[in-house]
Amino acid sequence: MSTKLSNDTFIPLKSNLLDKSTSKYEALYGHIKEAIFNGRLKTNDKLPSSRYLSKLLGISRNSILTAYELLLSEGFIESRQGSGTFVADAVDLKPLLGSGTNIRFTSSSIHVSKIGQRVNATDLLSPVKAVPLERKESVFLPAQPAMDCFPYKEWQSAVTKSLRNPSAFSEQPVMGVCLLREQIQEFLLITRGVRCHADDIMITSGSQQALSIVLNLLVSDGDNVLLEDIGFKGIDAVLSSLGAVQMTLTVDEQGICFDKLSEVCQQAKTLVLTPSRSFPLGHTLSLQRRLSILEWAYETQGWVIEDDYDSEFIFSGHSIASLQGLDSGGRVIYTGTYSRTMFPGIRLGYIVLPPVLVPLFNKFKRIVDGGISAQQQVAMGLFMQSGAYSRHLRRMRKLYKKRKAILDPLMQQMLPMLSLIPSEGGMHSVYHFQGGQDDVAIAREANQYGLGVRPLSSYQRNDVTKHASYSGLIIGYAGTTEEHIQKGVIKLRHIIDDFCKKS
């Protein structure tokens, strides 16, 4: 390599060497590789001697020798006995440089799997998509717990204690840490009448993973799945990715209108529902229909997936027992979550399985992720074991009841065009527009002011059979103080007034 070429090639590097975050040898190594890539250094070009380069760049010969050694070991350069160091003979990078850069952002060249294609085509999570939140802080965001009253001290103490527990560090059963599963078993038996063994419980990353795993193992491409005609869109996204066909049933005051003899019910083998408080409307499934669903499951050997997403907050003192507890035939799969009872960032949920499904689910969990953070599971287990969880739930039940008791009458007084859908608990109230107003447009407007309300219609599953009563607003009250509720309702009143004048 001529002195000129050497100087031209290496002098620009000098300024980079001032950067303290990268070591000298790494900077030089990167620089030479880059020069080979962009063609400034070509096959058989001779590299300057370490002595020369050391003087030129003002860095130690050691750094230069280290960089050369690394490039040698990677095959970019080679040392030829007696004559020096050269850009390696075999390195033909031309094809890389040519086609590579052109392809980079051509999305037409993207070959993905069938699942990938379905996911690409899925219109995900439409409530959020229909009305994006303009601000992080949203007054009426549903499913937002009261973080102002969260027992941080007790949680911190559980976490600290978990760090002294070897289970938090070592490999744990893929189904989950035993302590936590035992606590869940006991908790669900007492509070929800769920009958199971701790071995039948799988810990998941939130209820989304719970539902995703269950549906992946039970529903194939083209299968019919029965659903409430208004509900949690996270389920729809999973079903779309699987290529399943959704068959929706109306929801009335007694929950999902399930008739085991109906044609639609006879065509499916899987039912997903929210029996305790239908989401988002908050209706409780009647005993009659519960029995009809179980009979259907036994007769068709179908599966019932009970999504028990917020039964912890039923204000009447005791909640309706789970559908799982009624099931003597092992056809109900029960899912629950801590996102609402603890905090959204916890990403912790669980599945209660019929024993016969446990081996399959265990195997599949090994495939999908091999288990989740042991430390957090241990902390949650300790938090439950100490009684802190039950105490926390009792306090939140009281608090949410109080907040609902402020919101509902105020709404009735300030916004008579919205009528409340009665419900005994939960973290949000649902109001419907009697005039069938455009709830999406109203919610969009409101969310520009940080209200965080959700349009009811965006939760419905059948755009085709659009239900008039599904125009409305979902208003979360759990995570909001009395003062904010009052200000928020007044703001909402103004927004709706302005909206009605305009249209």
Next chain:
Amino acid sequence: MSTKLSNDTFIPLKSNLLDKSTSKYEALYGHIKEAIFNGRLKTNDKLPSSRYLSKLLGISRNSILTAYELLLSEGFIESRQGSGTFVADAVDLKPLLGSGTNIRFTSSSIHVSKIGQRVNATDLLSPVKAVPLERKESVFLPAQPAMDCFPYKEWQSAVTKSLRNPSAFSEQPVMGVCLLREQIQEFLLITRGVRCHADDIMITSGSQQALSIVLNLLVSDGDNVLLEDIGFKGIDAVLSSLGAVQMTLTVDEQGICFDKLSEVCQQAKTLVLTPSRSFPLGHTLSLQRRLSILEWAYETQGWVIEDDYDSEFIFSGHSIASLQGLDSGGRVIYTGTYSRTMFPGIRLGYIVLPPVLVPLFNKFKRIVDGGISAQQQVAMGLFMQSGAYSRHLRRMRKLYKKRKAILDPLMQQMLPMLSLIPSEGGMHSVYHFQGGQDDVAIAREANQYGLGVRPLSSYQRNDVTKHASYSGLIIGYAGTTEEHIQKGVIKLRHIIDDFCKKS
């Protein structure tokens, strides 16, 4: 209900009422429901008055009224004006009781999805299955970090700090907590030459979830996938669940024998490999083959999945840069894990994506789990930011190098029938039996004594073309003290001697 029937039905409950963990009303509620289920109480049976029952059971009338109220709200009993409380008319539980109990454990009635059927048929994770560990404490378990030297204090301080960070509690991007993704971006650039933006990084539950997500989105039922003919069986399990076809390529001292012009390479669009240190053999992929692989990817618009599972522990001072860093065409997907560098229970890994794939992966992550524990991600981000992670890695590199320097010569001296496959780093050494001994039988024997060695042959992908050199043992040294290494090798010598005498 006659007094006799009442007494017969309710007196057995008295002993349960002594249990302090359940409230009185819950015990009574459960008891009546049970009696309805098992047919002791039938439709139209009259329940005793609360006054009578209160006296009979010695509990407050209030408890009895609460239990009745709950059963009323669930529809099991009904109150008839003026005549009392009865088991509800509509309750016909017979079908439940009949078919239900019979079905419970009949596995033939289990209808699962195509994925479920494939998972059922999969022979999972055969190294573990072939040779189960008899004890929890295993001297030579591969991938077991040195927990005796883990910086617990510094980790605890990061976790404690994370609990003061609001991001640990609130909803976070499904791709992962920003702080951690920024730290990974910087870390991978400096240590692995990985070029990406923090937005292109997805945080996962360990590398198993990383590989599972990547393969789900890129590989369909029936697709051919190129693999090293010996490797990590967690990948095989995912591919089986997807119904993909494995096409294996031999591994030699220069890594996977990839020839882009070969027929087998032309039939596939996806390649999964371990370029830095082929797993488990520890060979480094040559530059020549790296370039051939990238050319293949550009020409066929195929995908290359680089599993960089333990490149943090390369002892020669600097590790070979990643294949991702060579790729200018956006065809390499890079995965990494903290299970080996931190601890197995952490279940934290990551994917580095070509920008063009980010939207699809983001959507899919929403479907599979909606993100993982925010608190643990924040803690890991803080641990890296403070410099504690780099310090820890430097110390472990030194320690593991020292431990390997004890194990390898000792093995050579004590067990000359095993020859070392040379490798520059990692957490385990691989030895092969020159005589092609039955490594599975030997490992099984050894693990009864808590050695935790793995038979090399159980990692190979093609039983058909069984490779003689794939009879051997994988011996982890990272998590074992000097003293245990010495005792373990002596024990292993005795076991193999005995085994050879017997056979």
